[in-house]
Amino acid sequence: MIRREVLLRLMAVAAWGVWTPGRLLAARGESHRPAPEGRPFSQDWLRLEAQRLAQQPFVPVPDEALPDWVAELDWDAYQAIRFRPEQALWAGLGLPFQASMFHLGLFFKHPVALYEVVHGVAEPVHYCPELFDFGKTAAPDATDNMGFAGFRVYAPPDLDHDLFSFLGASYFRAVGATxxxxxxxxxxxxxxxxxxxxxxxEFRAFWLERPSARADHLRLHALLDSPSVAGAYTFEVRTGTHTVMEIEAHLFPRRPIERVGIAPLTSVYQFGENDRRVADDFRPEIHDSDGLCLHTGADEWIWRPLVNSPVVRVNSFLDHNPKGFGLLQRDRDFDHYLDDGARYHLRPSAWVEPLGDWGRGAVQLVEIPTADETFDNIVAFWNPAEPWAAGQERTFRYRLSWGEVPVDRPGIAATVATRIGAGGVPGQRGRVPSRKFVIDFAGGRLAGLAGNARVEPVVWSSRGIVKEPAARPLQGTPLWRCNFDLMSEGGEPVDLRCYLRDDKGALTETWLYQWTPPG
Structure with missing residues (x-):
């Protein structure tokens, strides 16, 4: 299962066929606008449209029918195509946001329909070649009416840095302060x-509401479709130190579904300080995220470091009305990556905060083997316990925050590093294999404790023997360190659990790990 290869084949987005996009002249003055094509639009209308769609047989993405010059674009030629900033949606209107479009080509070969909504009326945003600078590629004939692959949103006058974008299947990304x-x-x-x-x-169509001149947010809507589900989505996006999206999804299954992932996050973890199984690289670490963080319905904080598993592995963390979960990039130290191109130390975390009652279910973490940093191999999502059947409506609301530190855990120390190596005493290692686990914590009440404070490590393993657990402050740093040895035989995975406590209760979040012996 090479995930990125699967994504590249399936990320292309089909056009929604209710309103057929026409052609828009490059000039955006009123005298050059086409005849009005607007239709009334509302969130309620979109929900009913998704419900209607789910009651019909699924219509698959049509066969590729791009002009030859688009179908033959290579990587460099596609990357050279740039949307002209003066042609952006809302350019020249003095508004706090602008949107530009991605051209079709390379991995994105089916158009997605785009509409602008003004005072409850939606008009299609049309394609024409004058919207783009094609670099060394010859500009196509104006008769080509292809549509767009997706769009990006930014805040003028900074036209070079996106706030968020939607491109491919139902994928979207956003940035924080970096x-x-x-x-x-x-x-x-x-x-x-x-x-x-x-x-x-796939998101088949988008409706972008024109913001007011003083708006602090942007509101947009999307229609989702697949063989199993149709859905209506509304995104209300606010930007700042974090980009915060309030998301409401109305989902209508066409048929029973075995595993549903709500609020899914997708990331890359090739190797890091805890897992160097695939680490033939000059850089010490390569990952977009280094751990899964959970805030359970019982108010427990959990940290699960990510691994590049040698096999496809799924872990489920059962919960009832979770308070939050996310894939975080906690390690922000450039020296831990040494990559001034990819800039992994600046990559955002993403935090999901459920709004309303999500009931029983599990946060599921899927870890897929990868030998390359271009392969998305980590997925995390909420899986509802109640089965999904055809004809139902399921509604989920949640807040999705993007940024450096999108969660706050007052009084609770966070895990800042996990390291693993040979256990036992050098020169005295016995017959039973032993691994040493070293976990560093920082923050919370730990920061105010004296060096001689009584701090107890609480360590549990699903099998094997835990030996000599200990906790101590690291002199000259704000860190407390816990270390222990695990003695285990056989090749089955070992589940581990650890936290620090004093006489007042837990001092740290709960560290979880699944250790898989090599071989």
């Missing part, structure tokens, strides 16, 4: 991590 992209989110994940091909729902 203006650096990293992991992705999706509208929906279906049958991820099962022993059969994953289903990739």
């Amino acid at each position: 203006r650096q992209y990293g992991l992705s989110a999706r509208g929906l994940a279906l049958d991820t991590g099962l022993p059969r091909p994953e289903e990739f729902p």
Whole structure:
């Protein structure tokens, strides 16, 4: 299962056929606008449209029918195509946001329909070649009416740094204060991590509401479709130190679904300080995210470091009305990556905060083997416990925050590093294999403790023997360190759990790990 190869084949987005896009002249003055094509639009209308769509047989993405010059674009030629900033949606109107479009080509060969909504009326945003600078590629004939692959949104006058973008299947990304992209989110994940091909729902059409001159947010809507589900989505996006999206999804299954992923996040973890299984590189670490963080309905904070698993692995963290979960990039030290191109130390975290009652279910973490940093191999999502059947409506609301530190855990120390190596005493290692686990914590009440404070490590393993657990402050740093040895035989994975406490209770979040012996 090479995930990025699957994504590249399935990320293309089909056009929604209710309103057929026409052609828009490059000049955006009123005298050059086509005749009005507007139709009334509302969030309620979109919900009913998704419900209607789900009651009909699924219409698959049509066969590729791009002009030859688009179908033959290579990587360099496609990357050279640039949207002309003066042609951006809302350019010259003095508004706080502008949107530009991605051209079709390379991996994105089916158009997505785009509409602008003004005072409750939606008009299609039309394609024409004058919207783009094609670099060394000859500009196409104006008769080509292809549509767009997706869009990006930014805040003028900074036209070079996106705030967020939608491109491919139901994928979207956003940035925080560093203006650096990293992991992705999706509208929906279906049958991820099962022993059969994953289903990739697609956003077929988008409606962007024109903001007011003083707006602090942008509101947009999307229609989702797939063989199993149709859905209506509304995004209300606010930007600043973090980019915050309030998302409401109305989902209508066409048929029973075995594994549904709500609020899915997709990331890359090739290797890091805890897992160097695939690490033939000059850089010490390569990852968009280094851990899964959970805030459970019982108010427990959990940190699960990511691994580049040698096999496809799915872990489920059962919960009832979770308070939050996310894939975080906690390590922000450039020296830990030494990559001034990819800038992994600036990549954002993403945090999901459920709004309303999500009931029983599990946060599921899927880890897929990868030998390359271009392969998305990490997926995390909420999987509802109640089965999904055809004809139902399921509604989910959540807040999705993108940025450096999108969560706050007052009084609770965070895990800042996990390291693993040979256990035992050098020169005295016995017959039973032993691994040493070293976990560093920082923050919370730990920061105010004296060096001689009584701090107890609480360590549990699903099998094997835990030996000599200890906790101590690291002199000259704000860190506390816990270390222990694990003695285990056989090749089955070992689940580990650890936290620090004093006489007042837990001092740290709960560290979880699944250790898989090599071989």
